[in-house]
Amino acid sequence: xxxxxxxxxxxxxxxxxxxxxxxxxxxxxxxxxxxxxxxxxxxxxxxxxxxxxxxxxxxxxxxxxxxxxxxxxxxxxxxxxxxxxxxxxxxxxxxxxxxxxxxxxxxxxxxxxxxxxxxxxxxxxxxxxxxxxxxxxxxxxxxxxxxxxxxxxxxxxxxxxxxxxxxxxxxxxxxxxxxxxxxxxxxxxxxxxxxxxxxxxxxxxxxxxx
Amino acid sequence: xxxxxxxxxxxxxxxxxxxxxxxxxxxxxxxxxxxxxxxxxxxxxxxxxxxxxxxxxxxxxxxxxxxxxxxxxxxxxxxxxxxxxxxxxxxxxxxxxxxxxxxxxxxxxxxxxxxxxxxxxxxxxxxxxxxxxxxxxxxxxxxxxxxxxxxxxxxxxxxxxxxxxxxxxxxxxxxxxxxxxxxxxxxxxxxxxxxxxxxxxxxxxxxxxxxxxxxxxxxxxxxxxxxxxxxxxxxxxxxxxxxxxxxxxxxxxxxxxxxxxxxxxxxxxxxxxxxxxxxxxxxxxxxxxxxxxxxxxxxxxxxxxxxxxxxxxxxxxxxxxxxxxxxxxxxxxxxxxxxxxxxxxxxxxxxxxxxxxxxxxxxxxxxxxxxxxxxxxxxxxxxxxxxxxxxxxxxxxxxxxxxxxxxxxxxxxxxxxxxxxxxxxxxxxxxxxxxxxxxxxxxxxx
Numbered sequence: 001x002x003x004x005x006x007x008x009x010x011x012x013x014x015x016x017x018x019x020x021x022x023x024x025x026x027x028x029x030x031x032x033x034x035x036x037x038x039x040x041x042x043x044x045x046x047x048x049x050x051x052x053x054x055x056x057x058x059x060x061x062x063x064x065x066x067x068x069x070x071x072x073x074x075x076x077x078x079x080x081x082x083x084x085x086x087x088x089x090x091x092x093x094x095x096x097x098x099x100x101x102x103x104x105x106x107x108x109x110x111x112x113x114x115x116x117x118x119x120x121x122x123x124x125x126x127x128x129x130x131x132x133x134x135x136x137x138x139x140x141x142x143x144x145x146x147x148x149x150x151x152x153x154x155x156x157x158x159x160x161x162x163x164x165x166x167x168x169x170x171x172x173x174x175x176x177x178x179x180x181x182x183x184x185x186x187x188x189x190x191x192x193x194x195x196x197x198x199x200x201x202x203x204x205x206x207x208x209x210x
Numbered sequence: 211x212x213x214x215x216x217x218x219x220x221x222x223x224x225x226x227x228x229x230x231x232x233x234x235x236x237x238x239x240x241x242x243x244x245x246x247x248x249x250x251x252x253x254x255x256x257x258x259x260x261x262x263x264x265x266x267x268x269x270x271x272x273x274x275x276x277x278x279x280x281x282x283x284x285x286x287x288x289x290x291x292x293x294x295x296x297x298x299x300x301x302x303x304x305x306x307x308x309x310x311x312x313x314x315x316x317x318x319x320x321x322x323x324x325x326x327x328x329x330x331x332x333x334x335x336x337x338x339x340x341x342x343x344x345x346x347x348x349x350x351x352x353x354x355x356x357x358x359x360x361x362x363x364x365x366x367x368x369x370x371x372x373x374x375x376x377x378x379x380x381x382x383x384x385x386x387x388x389x390x391x392x393x394x395x396x397x398x399x400x401x402x403x404x405x406x407x408x409x410x411x412x413x414x415x416x417x418x419x420x421x422x423x424x425x426x427x428x429x430x431x432x433x434x435x436x437x438x439x440x441x442x443x444x445x446x447x448x449x450x451x452x453x454x455x456x457x458x459x460x461x462x463x464x465x466x467x468x469x470x471x472x473x474x475x476x477x478x479x480x481x482x483x484x485x486x487x488x489x490x491x492x493x494x495x496x497x498x499x500x501x502x503x504x505x506x507x508x509x510x511x512x513x514x515x516x517x518x519x520x521x522x523x524x525x526x527x528x529x530x531x532x533x534x535x536x537x538x539x540x541x542x543x544x545x546x547x548x549x550x551x552x553x554x555x556x557x558x559x560x561x562x563x564x565x566x567x568x569x570x571x572x573x574x575x576x577x578x579x580x581x582x583x584x585x586x587x588x589x590x591x592x593x594x595x596x597x598x599x600x601x602x603x604x605x606x607x608x609x610x611x612x613x614x615x616x617x618x619x620x621x622x623x624x625x626x627x628x629x630x631x632x633x634x635x636x637x638x639x640x641x642x643x644x645x646x647x648x649x650x651x652x653x654x655x656x
Contacts, residue, residue: 012475014475014476053521054521055518055519055520055521055524056467056471056518056519056520057471057472057474057475057520057521057524059471060467060468060471060472061471061472061475064472096340096341096344097347098334098339098340098347098349099347100350101350101467147344147345147347147635148598148602148634148635148636148637149343149344149345149635149636151599151602151603151636152636177552177553177632178576178597178598178599178632179599180597180599182599182600182603182604183599183602183603186603195518
């Protein structure tokens with residue numbers, strides 16, 4: 001059953017996956033184990049995205065399946081599942097910009113790759129990044145932006161982090177529609193990512209994963 | 211019986227129309243000098259030859275900005291949206307400073323008050339969710355629910371008016387109450403089907419719409435005046451209007467990105483049927499705009515077909531067929547589809563190169579221009595692709611070097627218009643100037 005569930009999720013058979021989960025819950029399977037299978041499937045999805053066989057439709061459906069499975073399993077959980085995380089990434093779209101699709105994909109991919117992600121949303125002021133670094137203590141900060149105005153906003157966020165004395169404690173990556181090495185240098189970031197997987201690779205590299 | 215014009219004859223008629231422009235009274239446009247008239251015609255001919263993949267006298271150059279003209283003139287986006295005179299003055303300053311061969315008009319900012327009257331909820335704009343100096347931005351959402359495909363497929367216009375419009379315009383809530391217009395058949399029943407027009411919410415909606423219409427007219431007067439004045443100075447616009455690829459129509463502002471991506475798995479047949487239902491409507495939108503303005507280029511901003519959004523298979527099944535149908539429909543009515551490949555489209559080039567030769571012009575953002583030339587560029591004019599990053603943060607020398615490289619590779623034999631690759635708000639003016647000057651100085655065909 002468990003292998004069937006992992007395969008159904010990973011192969012995008014939503015109805016079958018949900019049916020299996022319901023059957024497993026009804027027959028008294030360990031809810032924590034079900035969540036582990038779902039996570040195992042997410043890792044396969046992430047891998048297929050990385051390989052270029054899966055794209056946004058698969059990522060979005062995988063995310064939906066995970067949410068639905070969590071909803072089914074949740075009432076049966078006796079404790080909050082603890083997942084071993086590989087590190088913390090703080091992420092947000094910079095001030096003035098409200099684009100979030102790219103950022104959400106990066107968040108999702110970081111999450112399925114085992115990172116603890118705090119997503120501050122869109123139009124995030126520099127000071128908010130600073131405060132969140134203090135509270136959340138991430139090792140990596142991801143700044144997202146789609147518009148040309150975001151070049152300056154990224155620079156301002158990096159400068160605010162520097163001014164707060166927090167720059168040395170974090171690696172900063174940037175990403176978004178027009179971002180390239182020139183903008184990385186201008187913003188004072190450590191690296192830029194061309195796509196979601198590049199963001200994951202950067203975080204892995206910086207945290208010494210794999 | 212009147213002779214039906216062929217697509218080529220229809221297009222040629224549009225070209226002849228822009229080559230012999232009229233003033234608002236219908237008389238021949240009076241140019242401000244013989245030189246302006248000669249420039250105007252030379253610029254159009256240059257663009258026309260380039261789109262038709264003939265070698266013109268030199269590489270044409272255009273600038274396709276978002277809010278740059280206003281910000282560069284020292285006014286905010288908010289001012290450009292609310293003060294039409296300031297908006298057109300800034301745009302004129304922009305054109306006279308950079309002197310492109312073609313422009314897209316001052317209308318990018320749009321009429322702020324008009325959106326306010328309608329309580330437009332689909333976008334944030336200065337004073338309504340973004341700062342005065344920032345561009346408007348779309349607020350993505352599910353403005354069409356997952357279970358509404360049948361309603362859309364059966365009667366798209368009614369769906370738009372009675373379901374979609376009340377969701378995106380706060381002032382048009384009353385439209386929810388209206389019956390489909392197709393209920394109007396015969397004398398019996400007529401008053402029952404139309405009685406909603408007497409109800410206060412519907413009347414309030416129509417009052418708002420009338421007021422918005424007044425504002426739109428005021429604004430379009432200013433925009434038209436600006437285009438006309440720039441024409442008298444020798445600077446043509448060829449932009450007739452815009453339409454969209456059906457996948458983006460549904461994915462951008464109806465179902466949203468997540469919604470349409472899930473529909474690919476959960477209800478693919480309905481998604482395909484909906485795109486087929488709106489394909490003729492999108493053709494009609496572009497053709498109608500070209501006929502109204504007399505300008506042949508129909509802009510098509512392309513979003514969710516870019517690399518990374520869909521697999522090749524999904525692209526070929528869901529994105530390309532109806533997108534191509536819209537282009538073919540436009541071409542058969544004498545229009546020139548002007549799609550913008552926003553982001554990267556390298557993996558799509560071999561598919562999208564299947565267009566009739568010399569009938570389309572594509573704005574290219576970050577795709578590899580040399581690869582694009584070898585594929586799509588064999589059949590279509592390419593426009594681009596100096597990056598926002600370079601225009602913002604580069605030096606004039608870097609811009610010149612890149613522009614020269616474009617001319618040497620993509621410009622070979624014609625079929626290339628120098629331009630920025632993505633719509634931009636901020637840039638160093640000296641970099642924009644370097645791009646324009648390189649086309650003019652280095653882009654001469656010998």
